[in-house]
Amino acid sequence: MKKYNYFLVTSLMILFAITTSFAQDKVAKIALTFEKVDSLNVCKAFVTSEGQPVIELPVKLSVKRLFANLPIGDPIATDSTGVATFEFPNDIPSPDGKLTIFASIVEDENYMDTETSGVVNWGTIVISDNSNIDERSFSAGRDRAPIYFIAISLLIIGLIWGTLIYAVLQVFKIKRLGKLEEIKE
Structure with missing residues (x-):
């Protein structure tokens, strides 16, 4: 019986929603x-x-x-x-x-x-003033970026590559030291 009441209430709600829409x-x-x-x-x-x-x-x-x-x-x-x-x-x-x-x-x-x-x-x-278009600024791209941005980014890239090269050289050094230890034994 409860099942049919639920169906009836649901049907009435849908009918009410359709008529009020x-x-x-x-x-x-x-x-x-x-x-x-x-x-x-x-x-x-x-x-x-x-x-x-x-x-x-x-x-x-x-x-x-x-x-x-x-x-x-x-x-x-x-x-x-x-x-x-x-x-x-x-x-x-x-x-x-x-x-x-x-x-x-x-x-x-x-x-x-x-x-x-x-x-x-x-x-x-609105009148846009583009007289400073060739000046260096924070929002400029590539060749018009501030000099210190370019210098800092090149320094960071150099440090990262330097660290990677140093790590690779250390691996080869460890490998070479391991071969020397084998020869001594």
Whole structure:
């Protein structure tokens, strides 16, 4: 009897998990707008579902970086008009000044995961100074390494090889001494 109860409980748990996994049946749409207010960069995410604004829905803002998206602040809930307003930082580096900004709804009970993006010129342009490319430095390779690194590495290699050669010579010396002992006997 216990065996059947275990099967029944397990079946009910699986059925419950399947039905609750499809509970996110509403689809939300996000529209991004970018504006500059005084010296602040402001990003607004307008969230709608079935033509109506969505209230109290957390929206997460992030910026595309090399390997993953960089989150900008904490998620902000939409207000009564369905708008989540973010103050965007002025100091995010970019090679050309353009940033790809993502607004997303993730892991909400009622709405499916949604993401939208937009490109804006709010990045700080990074200028790389390569004037010291031919100088010797710690991170340089081979011919541009510091002289004392080269000298120390050659000294260490010489000591290791010297030790190995000394050990081999001692083996031959022991072998030769053993032959001399045999001749004396």
